[in-house]
Amino acid sequence: MSRSRFRPEGPGRSQDEPAGFGLDAELRADLEALRSVSARDLPTFEETTRAVAAERSRHTREGFLMSTLRQSRTRPWLSTAIAVAALAAIMLVVPISYERTIGHSVALQVAAPALDSAAATRIAHELSTALGATNVNMTSDDAGYRIDAQVPSHSAKGVTRVASAFAAELTARGLTAQATVTPRTERVSSSVYAMARDRLEIRVDRGGKTPAQLEADIRAQLEAAGLTNPDVHVTYDGNQTQVQIHAGDGAGGTNPASGTAGKLDLDVKTPGPNQRQIKVEHAAGMTDADLKAEIERQMREQGINATVTVQNGEVRVQPVKK
Amino acid sequence: MEPDDRAARWRRLWGLLEPIHDQALQLARRLGRSSPDGDDAFQEAVLRSFEKLHTLRDETSFRSWFCTVLLSVHRSSSSRGFWRRFLPLTDEWEYGREPVGENGQRWEEERQRATRVSRALATLPAVQREAVVFFELEGFSIDEIAALQKVSPSAVKSRLARGRERLRRHYERLGFAAQRAEPPEPGTVGPPPALLEPVLPQTAPAGAVPRGARELPGRPPAKGWPS
Numbered sequence: 001m002s003r004s005r006f007r008p009e010g011p012g013r014s015q016d017e018p019a020g021f022g023l024d025a026e027l028r029a030d031l032e033a034l035r036s037v038s039a040r041d042l043p044t045f046e047e048t049t050r051a052v053a054a055e056r057s058r059h060t061r062e063g064f065l066m067s068t069l070r071q072s073r074t075r076p077w078l079s080t081a082i083a084v085a086a087l088a089a090i091m092l093v094v095p096i097s098y099e100r101t102i103g104h105s106v107a108l109q110v111a112a113p114a115l116d117s118a119a120a121t122r123i124a125h126e127l128s129t130a131l132g133a134t135n136v137n138m139t140s141d142d143a144g145y146r147i148d149a150q151v152p153s154h155s156a157k158g159v160t161r162v163a164s165a166f167a168a169e170l171t172a173r174g175l176t177a178q179a180t181v182t183p184r185t186e187r188v189s190s191s192v193y194a195m196a197r198d199r200l201e202i203r204v205d206r207g208g209k210t211p212a213q214l215e216a217d218i219r220a221q222l223e224a225a226g227l228t229n230p231d232v233h234v235t236y237d238g239n240q241t242q243v244q245i246h247a248g249d250g251a252g253g254t255n256p257a258s259g260t261a262g263k264l265d266l267d268v269k270t271p272g273p274n275q276r277q278i279k280v281e282h283a284a285g286m287t288d289a290d291l292k293a294e295i296e297r298q299m300r301e302q303g304i305n306a307t308v309t310v311q312n313g314e315v316r317v318q319p320v321k322k
Numbered sequence: 323m324e325p326d327d328r329a330a331r332w333r334r335l336w337g338l339l340e341p342i343h344d345q346a347l348q349l350a351r352r353l354g355r356s357s358p359d360g361d362d363a364f365q366e367a368v369l370r371s372f373e374k375l376h377t378l379r380d381e382t383s384f385r386s387w388f389c390t391v392l393l394s395v396h397r398s399s400s401s402r403g404f405w406r407r408f409l410p411l412t413d414e415w416e417y418g419r420e421p422v423g424e425n426g427q428r429w430e431e432e433r434q435r436a437t438r439v440s441r442a443l444a445t446l447p448a449v450q451r452e453a454v455v456f457f458e459l460e461g462f463s464i465d466e467i468a469a470l471q472k473v474s475p476s477a478v479k480s481r482l483a484r485g486r487e488r489l490r491r492h493y494e495r496l497g498f499a500a501q502r503a504e505p506p507e508p509g510t511v512g513p514p515p516a517l518l519e520p521v522l523p524q525t526a527p528a529g530a531v532p533r534g535a536r537e538l539p540g541r542p543p544a545k546g547w548p549s
Binding site: 029 | 336340343344347348352357360364369432433435436438439440442458489490493494
């Protein structure tokens with residue numbers, strides 16, 4: 001005769017009994033078994049006192065390492081956390097190799113074989129001034145002159161704009177010139193932390209933000225990059241946004257943004273459409289020629305190709321259409 | 323703390339603990355997954371009790387005070403339950419001194435049952451597991467459990483009902499419900515003989531009470547611990 005293993009036969013059990021009885025009986029029996037089994041081989045009170053004393057002794061005797069190892073066995077999450085922390089530390093400390101831009105090289109090819117060396121030297125000097133170059137070399141061949149300038153600026157766009165404007169200015173003077181800009185890089189071996197520290201990039205979106213919100217956004221990004229107490233001032237003037245930043249790294253060390261020691265000073269002004277701003281301090285004794293030269297220099301730096309005339313203090317700028 | 327003070331405190335603790343030692347240790351084992359787990363929890367509770375003994379004002383309430391410490395240890399270990407699933411499984415109720423013969427068979431069957439219900443209890447939230455163990459195995463009253471868990475009696479009833487229902491569902495998933503209504507076909511292999519007969523005396527079913535609220539049959543009478 002077959003029977004359900006959870007439907008014990010005998011008095012008190014009928015077919016009308018609720019379905020859970022057999023299951024409950026099994027559960028009850030298991031709980032009783034647990035009651036019985038948990039009372040087996042129970043340590044005596046004396047054994048417990050000895051075990052607790054040994055546990056206390058182990059707590060006081062074992063060092064940090066043994067304690068950690070024991071805890072890692074009873075607390076597996078601790079092992080995982082330690083492994084993650086170790087990995088993060090390795091990522092931050094172990095050096096990795098990467099390329100860093102340290103500046104740009106500008107090669108200006110002037111195709112004017114008839115140009116004398118004095119004029120070529122003047123052009124090299126002007127190029128050096130316009131780019132803020134640290135080192136300028138000039139070579140000549142049958143085709144003309146080649147001027148190589150080393151620029152410390154990290155901004156490829158800015159250097160290219162100035163070099164192109166300078167070449168266009170020379171072309172406007174009747175000298176065929178072409179500027180080529182290539183980044184100068186160096187391969188360094190450093191930690192991820194140092195790599196991140198070397199690169200400071202701030203992205204801000206003016207859309208819908210008040211000047212105060214924009215200031216807070218920029219300040220937060222600068223502080224996240226390790227600059228202490230940055231002084232940020234934002235003003236809106238129509239379509240123009242003026243951002244002034246003054247910050248130090250707090251330790252007098254190399255500033256990650258500018259590469260200069262200890263201090264960051266930026267004055268960023270976003271012009272309106274088709275609008276540029278040039279500021280010239282009119283110093284005492286400044287002649288019209290001086291004023292013209294200063295305006296032309298600033299315009300070249302902004303990549304603007306224009307004809308400037310100054311007469312009796314009146315300035316006229318005529319853009320040169322390409 | 324001076325060494326003399328510590329020694330005196332230990333003497334006081336051991337004096338209070340000795341009368342309830344066996345019951346408290348069994349409770350720790352029943353709350354835990356296994357005998358070693360329970361023994362570890364008990365030792366940890368003793369060490370915690372030593373540190374907190376100065377908070378015990380009335381020594382006559384030591385039993386419930388120690389149970390509260392034990393529950394605290396139990397909940398701490400339960401909160402680590404997620405990580406424990408990555409540990410290798412061991413046989414939860416393994417003992418060395420196993421008798422032979424008929425007693426040995428019964429011994430082994432009880433061990434298997436205890437393992438099964440321990441695993442089922444381990445699936446319950448800590449508060450439900452505590453309520454079920456205190457009520458079904460330790461014979462505590464609802465009010466006593468409410469005082470230990472620092473909740474209302476109705477909350478304890480709710481925890482009990484939910485705990486029982488979860489245990490039933492766990493057993494149903496093990497296949498118990500499916501087989502209770504459909505006896506094995508003649509000629510097919512039936513369940514192991516050890517599981518065919520109830521191990522301990524059964525009581526009548528509770529009737530048509532909703533299953534979640536129904537007590538498990540055969541609950542021992544409330545007897546409490548020596549105070």
